[in-house]
Amino acid sequence: MATDDGTPSGDIRVLLALDLLLSSLFSVGAVYALDLAGIGEYTWENVALATVFLAVVTYVAVLRE
Template structure:
């Protein structure tokens, strides 16, 4: 029988992966000239992606 696991570990992994993905997306958009790279933009994108992931997968 499988367990759901510790929610803190799931949230931590979600934040790490969301940060990596958001950094790559913001850097890519900056590279093509669609967006200016800033850590604030990366942070906001990370929070948005982590929230969407949490609502879609963990709830």
């Protein structure tokens, strides 16, 4: 939800935690699918890199002003 002036309401720590959780779940699936397709290799390093990338992109996209 947002307030009348357009700023998000709620605790930013909750948003960051949800962002990391959902990004990690999506990254596990995406890296696994890439491994099945023979495009990439399923390693925890690749999952971690994908998680960080998705979390940063989501943070920038949602909180840009």
